[in-house]
């Protein structure tokens with residue numbers, strides 16, 4: 001059994017928690033959660049999403065950390081080793097391959113959206129120094145989307161920033177970045193919540209978010225809720241598995257898993273509770289906001305509130321930081337795999353991954369301008385990529401992870417990794433949820449998606 005990874009190790013339990021939370025908390029919480037909630041009618045969607053976090057997300061989070069820590073390598077190689085040890089087929093490596101592919105697809109569009117946030121941070125920074133204010137947010141946003149050059153620049157900048165951290169490796173790059181950036185993020189988010197509470201529309205927002213209208217439930221909505229649960233917790237593409245490979249032995253996996261999942265969920269709910277009061281107070285429709293929701297609604301508030309420019313600057317800086325720490329974890333699995341399998345250095349490997357993801361991201365850039373007319377199954381190009389990666393590939397990856405952890409790894413290994421002192425009933429509960437309940441739920445949703453039921 002390996003006790004360290006060739007890529008380096010987190011220096012402490014807290015370092016892992018910060019890194020994994022940094023991965024989980026990102027655009028998924030602050031950009032995507034509010035907009036998919038808005039597009040899916042509010043309360044019922046949120047409750048189904050929360051159920052997915054608990055019944056699907058958390059067991060898979062534990063399983064990913066277990067597999068990662070036991071294998072101590074990038075996902076594809078960890079799974080190969082563990083499958084060999086268990087006498088199982090090497091075809092299980094397919095799980096790692098799906099993960100790496102999903103990672104490229106997600107990183108490609110993620111970096112484009114992160115580029116929007118960098119651009120907005122910069123707009124407010126310029127405004128602070130006398131630049132033109134955002135008076136018509138709708139026009140500013142449409143203007144940005146119409147410019148492939150501008151989108152490509154910011155997408156490229158984000159990719160470079162991400163690559164810069166990954167190139168320096170686990171201790172010097174990842175750990176140092178997250179331990180400074182994460183605490184800043186929490187403070188800024190609480191300030192934003194304080195503003196939301198003072199708009200006078202806090203209860204309306206809370207009831208939009210939590211009062212379920214079950215008539216809105218549809219198969220498509222459940223698929224989106226599950227996809228969002230995977231996306232927001234960074235599960236199904238072996239990112240948390242990769243971080244697990246750098247987790248010191250002896251750290252209690254169930255506890256750190258709960259901490260990360262709970263923090264991520266709280267951040268999404270706080271983001272919703274901060275953003276929807278603003279949307280409502282400006283007379284915007286909380287429903288059907290689309291991917292531009294925060295970019296078209298929040299600047300209205302920033303234009304009116306005292307110190308709004310500083311606030312706007314802080315908010316988009318916060319979002320860029322959150323996206324950055326997630327982007328790092330999107331890039332790490334493929335980079336670690338290249339380092340293990342070739343004689344490229346970490347810096348060269350990170351450069352290759354960043355270059356490929358940047359080129360793939362151009363498809364998302366063009367989906368708003370040059371390819372605006374292109375529609376794939378009724379979706380624009382970026383939404384189609386988002387749909388395939390988040391709503392299909394992540395659940396498939398999660399399903400395979402649960403099956404691998406539940407049925408292929410011996411329960412001696414999983415028990416040893418999870419927590420040796422765990423009571424038998426608790427271990428059995430985890431085991432059977434991971435073996436049966438979680439896979440069954442994912443299968444039902446996927447079967448619905450493909451029209452089988």
Ligand code: PFF
Nearest residue numbers: 024026027028231232234239
């Ligand atoms: N969890 C991130 C977010 O919510 O923004 C996105 C993400 C990161 C998804 C890493 C998947 C992943 F592996």
